[in-house]
Amino acid sequence: MVITLVGEKLAKPGMEFIYYGPAEPCKTCRLARVCVGNLEPGRRYKVVKVRNIEHSCPLHEGKVRVVEVVEPSIEILLDPRTAIVGSKMTLKFVDCEDPEKESLAKPEGLFEGDTVKILEILDDVECGGKHYKLVKVIREKE
Numbered sequence: 001m002v003i004t005l006v007g008e009k010l011a012k013p014g015m016e017f018i019y020y021g022p023a024e025p026c027k028t029c030r031l032a033r034v035c036v037g038n039l040e041p042g043r044r045y046k047v048v049k050v051r052n053i054e055h056s057c058p059l060h061e062g063k064v065r066v067v068e069v070v071e072p073s074i075e076i077l078l079d080p081r082t083a084i085v086g087s088k089m090t091l092k093f094v095d096c097e098d099p100e101k102e103s104l105a106k107p108e109g110l111f112e113g114d115t116v117k118i119l120e121i122l123d124d125v126e127c128g129g130k131h132y133k134l135v136k137v138i139r140e141k142e
Contacts, residue, residue, distance in 0.1 A: 002069050005035040006047065007060030011067055015047045018108050025058050035064065044109025046072035073119055073136045077104045080124075083133035088117045088140055096127035104134060115140040 010017055019039040026032050039045065049068040057064040077094050091114045096105035104125070110116070116137040123134040 002038045003034065004038050004067060004069055005031060005064040006067050008063045008065055011050045011065035013047055013050060016044060016072060018044050023059055031055055044072060044074060045069040071139050073138045074107050074109050075104060075134060075136055076107050076110065077125055077132040078135050080131060080133045083118060083121055083135050085118055085121060088115060091116050094132055098127050101127050110139065
């Protein structure tokens, strides 16, 4: 679990966001270390708890709230031979040229080379004549 700050509108349990990096005003903010310093660019986060502490912020309509976040499970297409519930693997993206399935082949929040644990197999998906498993994974931190 990570402590960070998010805008009041995002500060609701269950809300997910992707952190893309600090904005220009963040670089000189006194709260930057706890706000953006705990997050990794390109990762997806899910708010699990909102604390009763708020701070002023020039970016988020004036206020940010202290929240606890985790990296949520993410759906991704995998080679069916590697899709085994409970197994851990080094992530290798599959080739899927279908624009409608691109977000499942290379979902935001995961990077090729991440270690992930397969939590659940959801469905069989065809893409470009190949068959894949749609699975739910969570990133394993080193």
